Amino acid sequence: MFDLKEIPVPYVRANxxxxxxxxxxxxxxxxxxxxLIPLLVGVYSLLFKQNPIFSLTRPFLKKPLSSYAKEDGDQQRFNQWISVICLGLGSFGFFFGFPIVGYIxxxxxATASLVAIMGFCIGCFIRYQYLQWKHRRQFKS
Known part of the structure; x- marks a missing residue:
């Protein structure tokens, strides 16, 4: 397979x-x-550290996995958590009569994923700010 600490960029883009x-x-x-489809795929990937989308993508890759640029696995799991939470809240909104929550x-x-495809990772920015805050708090004492 491949090192779970690094995920090839084509897998990330496919997801x-x-x-x-x-x-x-x-x-x-x-x-x-x-x-519910991306929600369940996200939950599955977080629980089992295997993303079914990666398996579907693999046959379309022409080069060996080791030749592709990599993304940080921890960062991608953080992003997946954000996605699962948002999809869960969106689904909740639609299924329980709060369509505005669902749409939001x-x-x-979808916007965060599209912006990430274009080159700016909102989840990365959030995680970076969180880690900076945590670091400052730790050394403030």
Whole structure:
């Protein structure tokens, strides 16, 4: 397989596109149940540290995994947590009669994934700020 501390960029991009397309389909088709697909994939990947999207992507890669640029595995798991929380809250909103909540969290996760594809990782920024805050707090005492 590959080192879980580093994830090849094509796998990360495939997961981001999967999220963007799933959420977009759910919203455009007015089928919020589609949100359960990326939610369940995200939960599965967090629980078992294996993402099914990676397995689906592998046959399309032409080079060996070791030749691709890598993303930090811890950062990607942090991002996946954010995605799962937002998709969970979005699904909750749609299924329990709070469609505004559903739209807000669904659009947030799709936007974050799309922006990450374009080059700016919102989850990375959040994690960096959190780690800086934690570091300052630790050395303030």
């Amino acid at each position: 981001q596109w999967f999220t963007v397309l799933s959420v977009t389909a759910a919203l455009l088709l007015s089928l919020p149940a589609i949100l 969290f669904s659009i947030m996760v």
